[in-house]
Amino acid sequence: MRGKVLTPTKRIRRTPFSSKVEDKVKGVTVYNHMILPTIFKDAEEDCRHLKSEVQVWDVSVQRQVEIVGKDAEKLLGILTPRCVKNMNPNKCLYAPMVNQEGGMINDPVVLRIDEDRYWISIADSDVLLWVSGIAAALKLNVKVIEPSVAPLAIQGPKSRILMKRIFGNEMDYFSYFDLRKLRFGKHTLNVARTGWSKQGGFEIYVEGTEYAHDLWEELFSNGKDLNIRPGCPNQIERIESGLLSYGSDMTIKNSPFECGLGRFCEIDANSTCIGFEALENIAKQGPSKVLRYFDIKGERVPFCHDHWPIFNSKKVGEVTSGIFSSEFNTNVGIGIVEFDYAVEGTKLQVLIDNKLRDAFIRERPFNPKLKPFM
Amino acid sequence: MRGKVLTPTKRIRRTPFSSKVEDKVKGVTVYNHMILPTIFKDAEEDCRHLKSEVQVWDVSVQRQVEIVGKDAEKLLGILTPRCVKNMNPNKCLYAPMVNQEGGMINDPVVLRIDEDRYWISIADSDVLLWVSGIAAALKLNVKVIEPSVAPLAIQGPKSRILMKRIFGNEMDYFSYFDLRKLRFGKHTLNVARTGWSKQGGFEIYVEGTEYAHDLWEELFSNGKDLNIRPGCPNQIERIESGLLSYGSDMTIKNSPFECGLGRFCEIDANSTCIGFEALENIAKQGPSKVLRYFDIKGERVPFCHDHWPIFNSKKVGEVTSGIFSSEFNTNVGIGIVEFDYAVEGTKLQVLIDNKLRDAFIRERPFNPKLKPFM
Numbered sequence: 001m002r003g004k005v006l007t008p009t010k011r012i013r014r015t016p017f018s019s020k021v022e023d024k025v026k027g028v029t030v031y032n033h034m035i036l037p038t039i040f041k042d043a044e045e046d047c048r049h050l051k052s053e054v055q056v057w058d059v060s061v062q063r064q065v066e067i068v069g070k071d072a073e074k075l076l077g078i079l080t081p082r083c084v085k086n087m088n089p090n091k092c093l094y095a096p097m098v099n100q101e102g103g104m105i106n107d108p109v110v111l112r113i114d115e116d117r118y119w120i121s122i123a124d125s126d127v128l129l130w131v132s133g134i135a136a137a138l139k140l141n142v143k144v145i146e147p148s149v150a151p152l153a154i155q156g157p158k159s160r161i162l163m164k165r166i167f168g169n170e171m172d173y174f175s176y177f178d179l180r181k182l183r184f185g186k187h188t189l190n191v192a193r194t195g196w197s198k199q200g201g202f203e204i205y206v207e208g209t210e211y212a213h214d215l216w217e218e219l220f221s222n223g224k225d226l227n228i229r230p231g232c233p234n235q236i237e238r239i240e241s242g243l244l245s246y247g248s249d250m251t252i253k254n255s256p257f258e259c260g261l262g263r264f265c266e267i268d269a270n271s272t273c274i275g276f277e278a279l280e281n282i283a284k285q286g287p288s289k290v291l292r293y294f295d296i297k298g299e300r301v302p303f304c305h306d307h308w309p310i311f312n313s314k315k316v317g318e319v320t321s322g323i324f325s326s327e328f329n330t331n332v333g334i335g336i337v338e339f340d341y342a343v344e345g346t347k348l349q350v351l352i353d354n355k356l357r358d359a360f361i362r363e364r365p366f367n368p369k370l371k372p373f374m
Numbered sequence: 375m376r377g378k379v380l381t382p383t384k385r386i387r388r389t390p391f392s393s394k395v396e397d398k399v400k401g402v403t404v405y406n407h408m409i410l411p412t413i414f415k416d417a418e419e420d421c422r423h424l425k426s427e428v429q430v431w432d433v434s435v436q437r438q439v440e441i442v443g444k445d446a447e448k449l450l451g452i453l454t455p456r457c458v459k460n461m462n463p464n465k466c467l468y469a470p471m472v473n474q475e476g477g478m479i480n481d482p483v484v485l486r487i488d489e490d491r492y493w494i495s496i497a498d499s500d501v502l503l504w505v506s507g508i509a510a511a512l513k514l515n516v517k518v519i520e521p522s523v524a525p526l527a528i529q530g531p532k533s534r535i536l537m538k539r540i541f542g543n544e545m546d547y548f549s550y551f552d553l554r555k556l557r558f559g560k561h562t563l564n565v566a567r568t569g570w571s572k573q574g575g576f577e578i579y580v581e582g583t584e585y586a587h588d589l590w591e592e593l594f595s596n597g598k599d600l601n602i603r604p605g606c607p608n609q610i611e612r613i614e615s616g617l618l619s620y621g622s623d624m625t626i627k628n629s630p631f632e633c634g635l636g637r638f639c640e641i642d643a644n645s646t647c648i649g650f651e652a653l654e655n656i657a658k659q660g661p662s663k664v665l666r667y668f669d670i671k672g673e674r675v676p677f678c679h680d681h682w683p684i685f686n687s688k689k690v691g692e693v694t695s696g697i698f699s700s701e702f703n704t705n706v707g708i709g710i711v712e713f714d715y716a717v718e719g720t721k722l723q724v725l726i727d728n729k730l731r732d733a734f735i736r737e738r739p740f741n742p743k744l745k746p747f748m
Contacts, residue, residue, distance in 0.1 A: 006380045007401040007412040008679035010694055011498060011621035027381040030404035033498070033621060038381040078511075100510045105503065124385060124407070126500035128626075129479065133507030136474045136648050137452075247385030247407060252502075274510050305382035320384055 002303065006030070015060035016150045016212045021230045031061035031124045037232040044326055047236040050199055051327075051371075054158035055231030056219050059196070059203070060150035065108075065120040065127050067135075069142035072116045074272075075135055079120075080110070081256070081279055083269035087112045092177045092192050095120075096256045096264050097127065102278035103252040104259065105130055107244065109194060111179055111205075119190075119205070121151070123246035134274070148208050154219065155201035158226045160373040163202055165222040167191070174202070176370060184218075187211050196233045198241035200373045235323050239332045242293055242365025248304075249291065249320045249334050255279070257287040258336060289317060290342050293362040294333035296350055300324040301331045308335075311349040311356065316341050319350055319359070328366050337361065376677065380404070389434035390524045390586045395604045405435035405498045411606040418700055421610040424573055425701075425745075428532035429605030430593050433570070433577070434524035439482075439494040439502050441509075443516035446490045448646075449509055453494075454484070455630070455653055457643035461486045466551045466566050469494075470630045470638050471501065476652035477626040478633065479504055481618065483568060485553055485579075493564075493579070495525070497620035508648070522582050528593065529575035532600045534747040537576055539596040541565070548576070550744060558592075561585050570607045572615035574747045609697050613706045616667055616739025622678075623665065623694045623708050629653070631661040632710060663691060664716050667736040668707030670724055674698040675705045682709075685723040685730065690715050693724050693733070702740050711735065 006012070006028060013034045027039035037058065040046050049055065067075055076084045080095040087093060089112040097105040106127045111119040120127055132144040154163060163171045167182045174180065174193040182191045187210070195201040206212050220228055244250055250259040256279070257265070267279050301322045310317035317337030325332045333350075341348060346361040380386070380402060387408045401413035411432065414420050423429065441449055450458045454469040461467060463486040471479040480501045485493045494501055506518040528537060537545045541556045548554070548567040556565045561584070569575040580586050594602055618624055624633040630653070631639070641653050675696045684691035691711030699706045707724075715722060720735040 002382055002396075004380055004396075004399060004402040004409075006378055007403050008376055008677040009403060009619075009622060010678055010680055011619060012404065014680060022376075022378075025378060028378040029381050029383060030386065035378075099506055126503055129500055130503035130507045132473055133504040134511045137508045137511035245383075245385060248383060303382040304384055305386075306384055306388060 002305070015058055016206070016209050017058035017060065017152070017216060020213075020216055021058060024230060032063045032122065032126075034061040034063070036061045038235070040229065040231060043234065043236055043323070046231060047234045047326075049227075049229060050156050050197060050231060050234055050237055052157065053227040053229065054154065054156040054162050054223055055229050056216070057153035057155060057195075057231050057233065058150070059153045059233070061124075062121050062151045063128075064147055064149045064205070065122060065131055066117065066145050066147045067120070067131065067142050068117040069140075070116060071140040071142045072118055075131070075140050075142055076110065076118055077270055077272040078134060078274055079131060081265040081267050081270055081273045081276065083266040084110070087118075089113075090179055092179050092194055094177075094264060096261050097130070098256060098273070098275035098279065099252065100275055100278060102255040102275045102282055104246065104250045104254050104256060105252065107246050107250065107261070111190065111192070113190060119147075119149070125246065150206045150212065152204045152206055152215070152219075153195045153201060154204065155195045155197045155231065156199050157371060157374040159201040162219065162223045162226055162228065166218055171202075184211060184215060196243055197237050198243070198367055198370050199237065200371050235321070236325055236332075239321050239323055239334055240325050240328065240366040242334065242368065244291070244334065245321060254336065255282050255287060257282050258289055258291060260291040287339065289336050289338050291334065291336050292342050293365050294319055294322070294335055294350070295360040295362060296322060296331035296333050297358040298331070301352055309351045310335060310337055310359070311351065312341055316348065325366065332366050333359070376679070389432055390580070390583045391432035391434065391526070391590060394587075394590055395432060398604060406437045406496065406500075408435040408437070410435045412609070414603065414605060417608065417610055417697070420605060421608045421700075423601075423603060424530050424571060424605060424608055424611055426531065427601040427603065428528065428530040428536050428597055429603050430590070431527035431529060431605050431607065432524070433527045433607070435498075436495050436525045437502075438521055438523045438579070439496060439505055440491065440519050440521045441494070441505065441516050442488075442491040443514075444490060445514040445516045446492055449505070449514050449516055450484065450492055451644055451646040452508060452648055453505060455639040455641050455644055455647045455650070457640040458484070463487075464553055466553050466568055468638060470635050471504070472630060472647070472649035472653065473626065474649055474652060476629040476649045476656055478620065478624050478628050478630060479626065481620050481624070481635070485564065485566070487564060493521075493523070499620065524580045524586065526578045526580055526589070526593075527569045527575060528578065529569045529571045529605065530573050531745060531748040533575040536593065536597045536600055536602065540592055545576075558585060558589060570617055571611050572617070572741055572744050573611065574745050609695070610699055610706075613695050613697055613708055614699050614702065614740040616708065616742065618665070618708065619695060628710065629656050629661060631656050632663055632665060634665040661713065663710050663712050665708065665710050666716050667739050668693055668696070668709055668724070668733045669736060670696055670705035670707050670726075670731055670733040672705070672731045675726055683725045684709060684711055684733070685725065686715055690722065699740065706740050707733070
């Protein structure tokens with residue numbers, strides 16, 4: 001359904017920052033029952049700006065599932081095949097979660113906020129229900145809640161300059177996925193060097209609404225000469241960079257191995273997780289299909305509002321995200337394809353709007369590396 | 375965020391019927407990660423038509439969570455405080471589901487499709503994750519899946535006339551919430567006398583996509599002289615009728631007792647459900663606040679995209695849904711208010727767009743009764 005207006009309802013929540021951006025937003029989506037902007041000027045101009053300046057993204061939709069209590073670490077070990085024993089509180093952990101069959105439930109980032117307190121920073125599915133259902137069934141000594149946390153992502157090559165003006169020179173010593181507690185006035189904020197772009201940046205976990213607007217104003221008043229703008233995850237940039245979208249590029253029907261996330265399945269170190277046996281089997285046999293990147297020829301592709309089938313005489317896969325990239329002057333895509341056809345440079349056909357187009361497999365994303373800060 | 379266009383993405387799924395209606399749809403929402411139309415002509419005209427004619431609603435978003443296997447009944451008893459022992463396969467069961475604290479997880483309708491096979495027909499939250507998490511943790515002998523089922527709702531006073539033309543005179547003998555297996559060509563369909571309006575009607579659980587388009591065409595070709603139209607759940611009609619929307623009128627923070635759903639908590643007959651102790655405590659003490667209907671004075675209210683606080687000097691509750699009704703010539707609302715102020719006719723104030731308005735409590739919906747068929 002293209003060009004349809006989203007009808008307002010309380011069921012789809014606004015964020016603490018909605019009032020700051022709504023007059024500038026041209027397109028939106030719904031993510032974790034909440035509004036997420038998708039377009040400010042247009043996707044291409046938003047992308048160019050993100051690659052050269054600094055943007056503040058309201059990613060409140062990245063809800064936190066908090067696990068707190070004596071059994072918190074034990075529960076976390078049941079939820080993910082990653083090893084979460086004695087987790088480093090100064091590092092975020094990308095931790096795919098799977099069901100009994102090894103199917104992806106979500107691909108969150110986990111933060112250890114305190115001794116027995118973790119936040120699971122989630123993609124688009126109700127992880128709260130998955131986690132609290134398991135905790136209730138096993139009668140674990142934990143509380144599982146959705147705290148009032150609204151992350152802001154500061155993204156782009158000038159993001160470190162901006163962050164230093166507010167949080168000081170400590171920002172120079174953040175490695176990728178580092179997590180620190182920083183002061184903002186009388187408040188302590190969790191800040192990580194993360195974000196859903198490869199243009200560099202940070203995520204600030206804004207708690208409650210007390211200082212949310214002050215922080216927003218502080219960011220924008222300090223960023224004027226940096227050409228700061230409100231922004232949002234950009235589909236062009238994230239597909240070029242090979243950042244996966246749960247619900248599009250992977251679903252509950254895919255194993256982590258199929259999605260190129262096999263290295264996060266530390267099944268030798270963590271045998272407690274749900275899906276352990278299924279993952280062990282898949283790891284032994286190897287997945288029959290894998291995630292790849294695509295260079296899709298021909299004119300600009302339309303919105304990928306469904307999958308695009310991939311053919312080599314017979315159907316051999318599906319493109320799940322695709323968009324035209326000015327930087328690479330081609331249509332860039334992400335999809336899953338049978339293992340035999342997954343080799344770099346393999347020529348296949350993709351069916352888009354009833355027309356077959358040539359497409360070439362890439363084993364790595366168009367933009368494989370995190371960009372350095374200015 | 376008013377008047378914003380929803381950006382297409384695979385993550386928000388289309389339905390088997392999207393192509394049938396998309397050129398006629400003016401507004402949409404997202405429900406269970408899927409597109410749901412909200413407006414065809416305009417909400418008032420859609421409402422008038424629904425109350426006098428027959429509409430076909432694509433409610434594919436009403437996803438099914440299928441539980442199948444030896445422990446299916448046992449699992450169902452863990453999920454809901456309703457008594458689900460020896461469930462009648464010819465009746466649908468409205469079965470609120472709660473967490474350990476007695477907070478609402480969802481308010482689905484349960485169908486017994488086969489001996490050890492149930493469908494949970496859900497409102498807007500990932501019940502699949504809640505149910506499969508519990509099943510996995512308890513190692514129950516069940517499979518929990520989301521089958522390929524896309525319900526169509528046939529709603530309005532002429533719906534029975536239409537259904538008789540396709541399924542025969544058996545349609546005369548359907549009581550409210552009856553569930554039957556009916557023939558359509560070589561296919562067997564599950565059909566219930568249910569639907570999210572009080573204008574009368576049925577829901578057809580369309581399985582797969584084999585006959586979906588044939589059935590759609592059959593309905594529309596048989597309905598021409600009945601002034602048939604594609605439609606969707608109508609906010610005016612559902613608020614007049616007191617039909618609750620999960621996520622708006624109740625959330626995980628509300629108990630069934632607060633939402634007027636106490637009669638569905640058969641805790642004397644089912645002590646196996648998660649949240650049993652919490653519900654027993656609430657039942658003993660009585661809830662401190664309850665769901666009520668509101669007659670809100672003054673000009674037409676705007677979209678209720680957040681809650682509207684209710685005051686009696688201090689804050690005593692929240693309106694969660696509200697809209698202007700032509701039939702009742704006032705603004706009709708649903709909300710939750712402290713018990714002491716919940717008596718019929720009590721005058722309170724509701725804060726809408728920074729202005730206080732008078733509002734009067736109603737203990738029953740404006741349209742409390744199911745309308746008879748023509």
